[in-house]
Amino acid sequence: MMNKNNRNIKNLDSKKIDSFLITSKKDHFIEIIRMFFNNKLAITGGFIIFIIILVAIFADFIAPYDPFLVDSSNSLAPPSKLHIFGTDQFGRDLFSRVIFGTRISMTVGIFSVLISAIIGTMVGAFAGFYGGIVETILMRIMDTIFSFPTILLAITLAAILGPNTLNVIIAIGIIYIPIFARVVRSTVLANKQKDYVEAAVSIGQKNFNILFFHILPNCISPIIVQATVAFAEAIIIEAGLSFVGLGPPPPSPSWGRMLSDARQYMTDYPLLAIFPGLAISITILGLNLLGDGLRDILDPRLKSSNIGLNYKI
Amino acid sequence: MLKYVLKRLLYVFVVLFLISIIVFSLIHMIPGDPIKIMLGIRAKPEQIEELRKQLNLDKPIVIQYILWLKNILRGDFGLSIRSKEPVLELILKKLPATIILSTAALFFSSILSIFLGIIAGYKRNSKFDISVMVFAALCVSIPEFWLGIMLILFFASYLSLLPSMGYESFLINPIMSIKHLILPALSAGFVLTGHTTRMTRSQMIDVLNQDYIKTARAKGLKEQVVILRHALKNALIPVVTVIGMQFGYLLGGTVIVEQIFAWPGIGRLVLQSISNRDYPVVQGVVLITAFLFVLINLLVDIFYRFLDPKIRLE
Numbered sequence: 022m023m024n025k026n027n028r029n030i031k032n033l034d035s036k037k038i039d040s041f042l043i044t045s046k047k048d049h050f051i052e053i054i055r056m057f058f059n060n061k062l063a064i065t066g067g068f069i070i071f072i073i074i075l076v077a078i079f080a081d082f083i084a085p086y087d088p089f090l091v092d093s094s095n096s097l098a099p100p101s102k103l104h105i106f107g108t109d110q111f112g113r114d115l116f117s118r119v120i121f122g123t124r125i126s127m128t129v130g131i132f133s134v135l136i137s138a139i140i141g142t143m144v145g146a147f148a149g150f151y152g153g154i155v156e157t158i159l160m161r162i163m164d165t166i167f168s169f170p171t172i173l174l175a176i177t178l179a180a181i182l183g184p185n186t187l188n189v190i191i192a193i194g195i196i197y198i199p200i201f202a203r204v205v206r207s208t209v210l211a212n213k214q215k216d217y218v219e220a221a222v223s224i225g226q227k228n229f230n231i232l233f234f235h236i237l238p239n240c241i242s243p244i245i246v247q248a249t250v251a252f253a254e255a256i257i258i259e260a261g262l263s264f265v266g267l268g269p270p271p272p273s274p275s276w277g278r279m280l281s282d283a284r285q286y287m288t289d290y291p292l293l294a295i296f297p298g299l300a301i302s303i304t305i306l307g308l309n310l311l312g313d314g315l316r317d318i319l320d321p322r323l324k325s326s327n328i329g330l331n332y333k334i
Numbered sequence: 335m336l337k338y339v340l341k342r343l344l345y346v347f348v349v350l351f352l353i354s355i356i357v358f359s360l361i362h363m364i365p366g367d368p369i370k371i372m373l374g375i376r377a378k379p380e381q382i383e384e385l386r387k388q389l390n391l392d393k394p395i396v397i398q399y400i401l402w403l404k405n406i407l408r409g410d411f412g413l414s415i416r417s418k419e420p421v422l423e424l425i426l427k428k429l430p431a432t433i434i435l436s437t438a439a440l441f442f443s444s445i446l447s448i449f450l451g452i453i454a455g456y457k458r459n460s461k462f463d464i465s466v467m468v469f470a471a472l473c474v475s476i477p478e479f480w481l482g483i484m485l486i487l488f489f490a491s492y493l494s495l496l497p498s499m500g501y502e503s504f505l506i507n508p509i510m511s512i513k514h515l516i517l518p519a520l521s522a523g524f525v526l527t528g529h530t531t532r533m534t535r536s537q538m539i540d541v542l543n544q545d546y547i548k549t550a551r552a553k554g555l556k557e558q559v560v561i562l563r564h565a566l567k568n569a570l571i572p573v574v575t576v577i578g579m580q581f582g583y584l585l586g587g588t589v590i591v592e593q594i595f596a597w598p599g600i601g602r603l604v605l606q607s608i609s610n611r612d613y614p615v616v617q618g619v620v621l622i623t624a625f626l627f628v629l630i631n632l633l634v635d636i637f638y639r640f641l642d643p644k645i646r647l648e
Contacts, residue, residue: 170583182363260477265590265593306475
């Protein structure tokens with residue numbers, strides 16, 4: 022018993038204590054990174070998305086052919102050593118088109134989520150923090166946007182604004198603002214009651230600073246989780262819009278448009294429809310796994326910690 | 335309870351009002367002159383002026399809105415530019431097909447998801463549970479239009495078992511009618527199956543961890559009774575509300591599936607009207623769909639509060 026005690030006391034030096042406590046933002050961040058790599062879902066999803074982003078960035082180097090290169094003599098060819106996935110009805114290499122399709126999906130996904138997240142966070146933060154008539158008006162507008170079924174609203178907006186990539190980004194961006202607004206608002210409301218806010222007010226910190234520097238950092242984790250979900254849905258909606266002809270115009274190698282073009286030739290050349298659809302499914306699956314993993318890591322963690330306390334007050 | 339219903343009704347009115355403003359302004363968001371776009375390039379100036387007067391687009395915008403709203407409340411949604419039919423009639427003609435599709439999709443989806451979710455939640459972390467979770471993840475990841483195309487490829491082209499498009503009335507030919515319904519309903523309901531399964535499973539897990547379940551088991555009740563009489567009722571109430579809301583969503587959300595299977599519902603109507611630049615029809619469909627969505631959510635919400643005694647007796 023004595024030996025055990027002595028041993029325990031000897032081992033308990035300050036370095037060991039520090040490694041148990043998270044005393045700075047850097048430690049917290051490192052802890053999250055460590056949890057990320059321990060979580061199978063997040064790793065798998067993250068890996069898939071990482072690969073896809075790499076493919077999107079380096080598409081020029083990875084794709085064997087120009088995705089717009091028409092070669093009518095070679096149209097609708099089956100997979101071969103020359104064309105891994107075969108060719109489409111205009112003789113364009115299917116593999117290259119699928120690869121360049123990642124660019125469209127990633128661009129639309131990233132930018133539309135950025136728009137929704139930024140505007141939605143602002144709306145939610147103001148609504149939650151200031152309350153009263155501001156909250157009522159803002160949230161009613163959010164509810165109104167939320168009352169339209171997503172696909173229908175996306176199609177209508179894209180049809181009205183015109184079929185091109187920018188309008189698709191704008192349309193999807195607008196549609197997802199309410200989700201971020203709701204999430205941020207409920208987090209802000211939950212944090213408003215906490216002690217550190219009262220402490221900040223009593224020192225005389227300005228409202229905006231409290232909101233921005235203390236409360237918002239606690240919102241980051243739900244925002245990130247929501248962002249992965251919105252990203253996945255943005256890609257599906259973009260594919261859907263392209264499918265009905267409202268997305269990036271031809272000859273863009275958008276996966277949705279490739280699916281729509283393939284419908285005519287489907288019975289005889291099913292691969293034309295299978296590969297783009299697989300590409301979409303794998304991307305969405307990766308995003309969903311990543312989102313699920315992030316949700317596992319971030320949610321219970323941040324309920325128990327208080328990042329606000331780690332800022333200078 | 336009544337006070338709550340009244341408060342919700344008031345709130346719903348506000349939202350419906352805002353929806354009407356948005357739908358009204360849709361036609362004004364079109365870059366360019368909406369009239370010229372609707373009539374096409376070969377329109378003569380007199381036709382343009384006539385349509386402008388007919389749609390009241392020559393008056394100040396607030397007056398336009400008031401006139402438009404007055405007409406809507408009377409049931410006059412305007413005339414389709416293409417077929418000159420009253421828009422409301424057109425929509426009501428096509429709405430039943432969408433309702434049938436949505437109901438069938440929801441029916442398949444709910445039965446499968448609740449069944450899977452309950453068992454998966456009960457046998458948490460078992461092989462069955464993990465396969466159900468994988469299945470749910472796949473359901474959510476596969477785009478429904480791709481699934482529709484793949485189903486057509488497999489069942490219609492390859493196996494020639496089911497028709498790939500069209501609609502048959504149940505009264506005329508019940509068997510064919512169901513055959514036409516199966517593939518579209520599967521496609522439309524597939525993604526929902528993923529969500530509902532996950533939700534049912536997590537509800538089941540939450541409920542089974544509650545104290546009253548432990549009490550019921552400690553009392554010596556048969557496991558079957560514990561599940562059926564105590565766990566299920568509580569676990570399923572939120573699930574049922576979500577399913578209700580999914581129905582409202584499906585009414586406007588089956589657009590692409592209807593296009594793939596040439597299903598004559600309002601989704602397909604919207605797409606056709608968009609290509610025809612028939613904006614009065616588009617406005618009408620969007621307005622009605624949004625209204626129905628809001629109303630269905632209201633009903634589901636009230637129903638939920640009625641079902642859950644904890645809330646009802648507040």
